[in-house]
Amino acid sequence: MKAGMQVGQTATFNCEVTSEMFAQFEGAIVHPVYSTVSMVYHMELTSRKLILPYLEEHEEGMGSAVSLKHIAPATDRNRIQVTATISKLEKNLVFTEVQTFNETRIIGKGTVVQIILPKDEITRKIENCRT
Numbered sequence: 001m002k003a004g005m006q007v008g009q010t011a012t013f014n015c016e017v018t019s020e021m022f023a024q025f026e027g028a029i030v031h032p033v034y035s036t037v038s039m040v041y042h043m044e045l046t047s048r049k050l051i052l053p054y055l056e057e058h059e060e061g062m063g064s065a066v067s068l069k070h071i072a073p074a075t076d077r078n079r080i081q082v083t084a085t086i087s088k089l090e091k092n093l094v095f096t097e098v099q100t101f102n103e104t105r106i107i108g109k110g111t112v113v114q115i116i117l118p119k120d121e122i123t124r125k126i127e128n129c130r131t
Contacts, residue, residue, distance in 0.1 A: 001116050002054045007089060011049035013042055013082045017074050034074040039082075039100055039108045040066055046084040047096040047112040060122055061114045064093065068110025074102040084112065092116040 023035040044063055051061045074080060081101045088095035093115055100108035 001059065001092065002056060005051070005054045005086065005089060005094070007086050009050055010083055010085045011046050012084075013046040013049070015042065015080050017076055017078045017080060019076065022076075031073075032076060034078065034080065034102075034107070036068070036070045036108075039070060040068060042080070042082045043068060043084065043098040043100065043108075043110060043112055046082040047094075047098060047114060050084055050086055050096060051094055051114055051116065055116065058118055058120075059116055060119050061094070061116050062122060063112065064115045065113040066110065068098070068108055070108050072102075072105060072107040074107050078102040080107075087111070 017034045019029070019032070021034050021038040022029045023031040023033060023037075044066065048061060055061065079102065082098060083101075084096040084098045086094060087097045093113060096112045096114075098108075098110050098112055099106055
């Protein structure tokens with residue numbers, strides 16, 4: 001990992017809620033609101049933005065853990081902002097605190113942990129899953 005990553009660094013992601021982000025199962029919309037699945041995805045995406053500038057050519061990040069509380073709904077066309085802040089660096093683990101907002105309030109908060117590994121080690125782990 002390249003030098004320079006520090007606790008307190010932040011990244012953001014902005015989007016607008018669309019019907020593809022609605023809570024749904026097996027193609028059927030359950031609620032026409034921003035789904036927890038979409039929130040997890042956006043939290044991981046935003047946290048990933050923090051590690052990308054520091055990855056060496058032979059490295060990649062992998063999600064290791066996600067914990068979140070979905071506090072309030074966001075409806076169609078609500079603007080969403082996700083902010084991730086590095087809260088802890090421990091060897092090759094990067095911990096982020098993440099918050100998700102709509103235009104008026106916080107709608108989710110949680111943590112994302114990523115592990116930085118050599119690409120060849122990741123390839124071996126994936127191959128081991130196939131046997």
